[in-house]
Amino acid sequence: MRTLPVGRHALLLEVDTADRAEALHAELLRRRAAGTLPAVREIVPAARTVLLDGLADPAALAADVTGWRIPPLSPEAGEHIEIAVRYDGPDLAEIAELWREPVERVPEIVGAITFRVAFCGFAPGFGYLTGLPERYHLARRATPRTAVPVGSVGFAGEYAGVYPRSSPGGWQLVGSTDAVLWDADREPAALFAPGVRVRFVAVGP
């Protein structure tokens, strides 16, 4: 693990893989819940890092953290949710072709994967979902769409994701859902929080 100071009150912890970043994030949450982590304002997991912001003494934590034993993530840990998906995305045929699979197989392939919310960003409630086997990784579209409809389910690189609101975007869109990803009046506001397990269940149009 590398520790990188960020300004005077934050620390970036960097590891080699997405799995390790998620395990590190889970460990930080465990330690915070147990009261053994120094006071921190924000814990922000990302692709290969976890950012700790609002620390009184980042150097002290940096010295301490290198000695931690970080248990690997248990495959069953975390809340499980199911998202009902209609496979009606504008890129469905292209995705099937890139995967070298018949279009009819796509819902089956996606439905068999247990995704995990690795981190959030881009918009409130947008989760970067890991778990897509490498052979299904897809490049972003060469030209992003100016408006992707709310509820669109898509892929980009090693990630899957669902658009919590309409926005521009370059992900390959496989389908859509009526699930409300973000509602500031709901507790919790975000359906996808880091660590949540997600399965996409195919439904009719």
Place this chain on the structure above:
Amino acid sequence: MIRAGALTTVQDLGRIGFAHLGVPRSGALDQPAHRLANRLVGNPPEAATLETTLTGTAVRVRRTTVAAVVGAPCPVRVAGRPVAWGAAIRVPAGAVLEIGPATAGLRTYVALAGGVAVEPVLGSRSTDLLSGLGPPPLADGDLLPLGEPTGPTPPGADVHRRSGPPTELVLPLVLGPRQDWFTAAARNSLGAAHYTVASASNRIGLRTDGPALTWARTDELPSEGMVLGAVQVPPDGRPVLFLADHPVTGGYPVIGVVPEDHLAAAAQATPGTPVRFTPTGH
């Protein structure tokens, strides 16, 4: 809201603790000015104020209240008569409080006794321009609720932090976490380079024009968490200083971080203002 102006938003101290869900901090860009405005009218620091941008704003109050206008200096009028900037002023029921264009700086804060009491979202009333949380930017004709004044207006004048924005923005830069992504030449010239505030600046970031900071690498940085004050350098090499509405994660390297107590000056720097970074270690 009689005249909304170019951009007037509701702001408080921001949304803390939701960055992991993709929610920016948001909040008043010039926090010392926001706090002072609240103090002058007897509000706690977390009360919401109006943040105007460059052209000011005008509001009619339905009940007699106390207001204070702080931040970028500007002419202030109540019912057409000039009144003090930077002090508590009485605004009678039905009168229009007029905040004129900033004579220096960019952002003026208007505190009203009791605070602007729009419904909080995730614990904050701030308008977040990046993610669309909180009330949308104000428009002519909008009706805003005021909270109940919590205490008496403090007697006597408060002390102003400064007379106006500096003619040159000098920003200390604590190097890291990704200074190793830049060429030695870029790192060595950073302290001497002259930048100016670009007109594309907004609440998300202060953009700069000037010499490009060249990357030493060609690969992509996986997205990582971003802090307030981070100086991110996109492939065009022009540093962007992240302000309150910045995205919580980003994929461009951060060469250094400007400490929070210098961000109020950055929030008041108009386009064209010269900018210098003074790199420091930890």
